Amino acid sequence: MKLVSLLLAFTSASAFSQSSNFVNFVRQTQQGTGVVWDMPVAATGAAASALALEAKGSLFQLWTIQQSPAKDYLLDQKLVGAYLPTSDIRIVTLDPNGTIPRTRVDQPFSVEINVDGLLSGSGLPIASTQVLLEQHIASYPAGLTSLNPTTVLSNTPLYSSYIAANGKTVLKFPASSLKATDPTKALGEEHFAVHALSDGTITQTQIATGKVQVWPVASGQIKGIANGDLIRFQTPSIELILTDLYPRSDTTFMLYEGSSINGVTGTLVKAFPWSSDTTTSTVIPTTELDSKFTKDGTYTVALMSTTVYGTELLCPPITFQVKRTLQVNAMQVNFSDNK
Amino acid sequence: MKTALILCALATSAFAGPPVLVRITPEALAKLQQGNPMAQLQKPAPSEAKITTPENQSILKQSMILHDGKNWTIVPKGAVVYLPDALKSRVDVKPVGKLLTFTDFITLNRNWITTNDVSFDQAAGNVPLSAASVAFWSKQDKIVIAVHQSGPISVRIAAEPQAITKR
Numbered sequence: 001m002k003l004v005s006l007l008l009a010f011t012s013a014s015a016f017s018q019s020s021n022f023v024n025f026v027r028q029t030q031q032g033t034g035v036v037w038d039m040p041v042a043a044t045g046a047a048a049s050a051l052a053l054e055a056k057g058s059l060f061q062l063w064t065i066q067q068s069p070a071k072d073y074l075l076d077q078k079l080v081g082a083y084l085p086t087s088d089i090r091i092v093t094l095d096p097n098g099t100i101p102r103t104r105v106d107q108p109f110s111v112e113i114n115v116d117g118l119l120s121g122s123g124l125p126i127a128s129t130q131v132l133l134e135q136h137i138a139s140y141p142a143g144l145t146s147l148n149p150t151t152v153l154s155n156t157p158l159y160s161s162y163i164a165a166n167g168k169t170v171l172k173f174p175a176s177s178l179k180a181t182d183p184t185k186a187l188g189e190e191h192f193a194v195h196a197l198s199d200g201t202i203t204q205t206q207i208a209t210g211k212v213q214v215w216p217v218a219s220g221q222i223k224g225i226a227n228g229d230l231i232r233f234q235t236p237s238i239e240l241i242l243t244d245l246y247p248r249s250d251t252t253f254m255l256y257e258g259s260s261i262n263g264v265t266g267t268l269v270k271a272f273p274w275s276s277d278t279t280t281s282t283v284i285p286t287t288e289l290d291s292k293f294t295k296d297g298t299y300t301v302a303l304m305s306t307t308v309y310g311t312e313l314l315c316p317p318i319t320f321q322v323k324r325t326l327q328v329n330a331m332q333v334n335f336s337d338n339k
Numbered sequence: 340m341k342t343a344l345i346l347c348a349l350a351t352s353a354f355a356g357p358p359v360l361v362r363i364t365p366e367a368l369a370k371l372q373q374g375n376p377m378a379q380l381q382k383p384a385p386s387e388a389k390i391t392t393p394e395n396q397s398i399l400k401q402s403m404i405l406h407d408g409k410n411w412t413i414v415p416k417g418a419v420v421y422l423p424d425a426l427k428s429r430v431d432v433k434p435v436g437k438l439l440t441f442t443d444f445i446t447l448n449r450n451w452i453t454t455n456d457v458s459f460d461q462a463a464g465n466v467p468l469s470a471a472s473v474a475f476w477s478k479q480d481k482i483v484i485a486v487h488q489s490g491p492i493s494v495r496i497a498a499e500p501q502a503i504t505k506r
Binding site for chain 2: 023025027035061063068132150159172177217219263304
């Protein structure tokens, strides 16, 4: 049996493994003999597998176990074999932040798949000439912001296709494929997996996986003022309803003179910066608008959020009038003496 | 003074900078989603697309738990090759307390756990374990864990070669 030195990188694939409440284990299972070996590992790094890679493959699994209560999470797994094709998946998004690749549902991203070890020629078994690529999508249930990859990958894929050539395949997605009643509000994960084709001897087939976290498009509402309103002496109380603000975003409530917001300088009324691993929703009351009016005239307020994707309105702007100058009409007073 | 003026000018103009975009509509996004490149690729026939990814895997369920009263760790099932009756209460118990790596756990518990290095062929059951080693286990009154390169490993006990006897 050929001994192959395998470098297994086991970086912190999830926020799970960064906590001292979790301990990582790398388990290698020989598909042919069933021998199971736990590789001694540090929290991060790489190590050489000490076991021979069998023709039927070795399954490497990166687990993290929560201490209390004891609960295990499979972070990643990969099937490697001396006679199996190899593959890597890299997902590139426009957002450089986050511990795992993340994007917004309306934004483009690309999936780079590297395949090596496929054979070409006539009369070869199909398992040696092509691999199967799958795309899985899964929405987050309410209150959850991570999913068990094994569960996602065991569902029916959205799409699957063969890759029959070694080298890099780049798939450019114009947006996420996650579904929702309002697609701008879809959130969850997209998983991509490359499988070696089964030739009847291997019990696992997954040779590469990659995932991207997908967040919804933020939206908002300006309550307390409407298009065409006239403000005389007292500015109405205003509430800003902010929904699904992107994990790294700066949301602002701006005031503009006139009825346009592009190409003119605005005045900042309220700011809400947000930096996290998840989106947020909140309601903010604001009383600052009144102090920003400098003169009578037409004004426009806009609620907008700046992210790595640009500055976008969260709802349509609202244009209104301010008229506070007192106009005293002449009055005729008769000082007649009625006595 | 000059610097202050420049900073002031920058701050004022910052709000008039990049254009403010309109939020994407659900209809526009639905149209974008139709451009999924996977949809353009050739799909495998239903019978060809069968792949295997066992669900509900659990490393805890696929392991034996060792416990010293305060700490615990896991080893693959089949890695405990000798278990004295007096120490059975420390194996396969509820995982409570502090979870340690196998290396840290046996360092703390050398007084009741020992290890036995095995080769891969011995673990696979292709080669029997050394008879001398096996005979020595029972003399130590310790749990014996099979290890390979310092990591616990499951062992299939190989069948002893049949003795040849005369008729």
